[in-house]
Amino acid sequence: MLNNLENEADKARSLVHGLEYQLQELGRQINNLSVQVESSSNPAQTSSGLEWSGDICCMICWDVPEGHVMQCTEGHLLCGECFSNPQIDTCPECRVPLDTQIRNRAVERIISQMKASAS
Ligand SMILES: [Zn+2]
Ligand SMILES: [Zn+2]
Known part of the structure; x- marks a missing residue:
């Protein structure tokens, strides 16, 4: 019974680890995307009028x-x-x-x- 619970807890922990990794990966992708958006949304300079x-x-x-x-x-x-x-x-x-x-x-x-x- 207790073993069962520990097994479940282990499974849950590894699930959380996997999710954390995916989250980091997503965060990296979002960073990349926002860099791309920033560099592409800057076409002609409109300073002088x-x-x-x-x-x-x-x-x-x-x-x-x-x-x-x-x-x-x-x-x-x-x-x-x-x-x-x-x-x-x-x-x-x-x-x-x-x-x-x-x-x-x-x-x-x-x-x-x-x-x-x-x-
Ligand atoms: Zn006219
Ligand atoms: Zn004229």
């Missing part, structure tokens, strides 16, 4: 406007030069006529802040 300059380019010359930033009635941006170019009378993106002078001071400010932080 110049990366999003594509959104604030002139729709015609694809430059970041130097001076005034104009826009069509649909909000597409144009630099002052292209906007006042007599050969360009419609927005290249949405084809609305560029007969109303709409200036976008918010974008002008963003551009000047961007340039200040980039230099």
Whole structure:
């Protein structure tokens, strides 16, 4: 009877040992996985803010406007030069006529802040 119990206890102990080993093994695998996740979730550096300059380019010359930033009635941006170019009378993106002078001071400010932080 007592022997039986000790046998059972031994079995339980070895079971626990096996589980502990599996747990260690799993922990190692989790560590490996999180290292992989960390190294793969770090693609392009986005430090300067110049990366999003594509959104604030002139729709015609694809430059970041130097001076005034104009826009069509649909909000597409144009630099002052292209906007006042007599050969360009419609927005290249949405084809609305560029007969109303709409200036976008918010974008002008963003551009000047961007340039200040980039230099
Ligand atoms: Zn332009
Ligand atoms: Zn437009």
